[in-house]
Amino acid sequence: MRAFKFMIPIMLIVGSFSWMMLNKNYQEVPETSRLYITIGAVVVSGVISYFLFPNEEKE
Numbered sequence: 001m002r003a004f005k006f007m008i009p010i011m012l013i014v015g016s017f018s019w020m021m022l023n024k025n026y027q028e029v030p031e032t033s034r035l036y037i038t039i040g041a042v043v044v045s046g047v048i049s050y051f052l053f054p055n056e057e058k059e
Contacts, residue, residue: 003053007046014045 018041022034029037 003050003055006053007049010049011042011046015039015042018042 015038018038019034022029022037026034
């Protein structure tokens with residue numbers, strides 16, 4: 001459960017940052033493709049952060 005405390009904010013930060021960067025620097029890319037790229041970045045960052053942060057604290 002501890003991993004979700006870190007996973008959700010990381011996914012939101014990556015999603016918003018990637019959407020801003022794609023809209024600012026790559027306007028010639030169609031909007032649906034930019035949306036798919038952003039969704040892919042959010043999913044990949046969520047999976048990586050889920051495995052990097054432990055589920056339980058060891059006491």
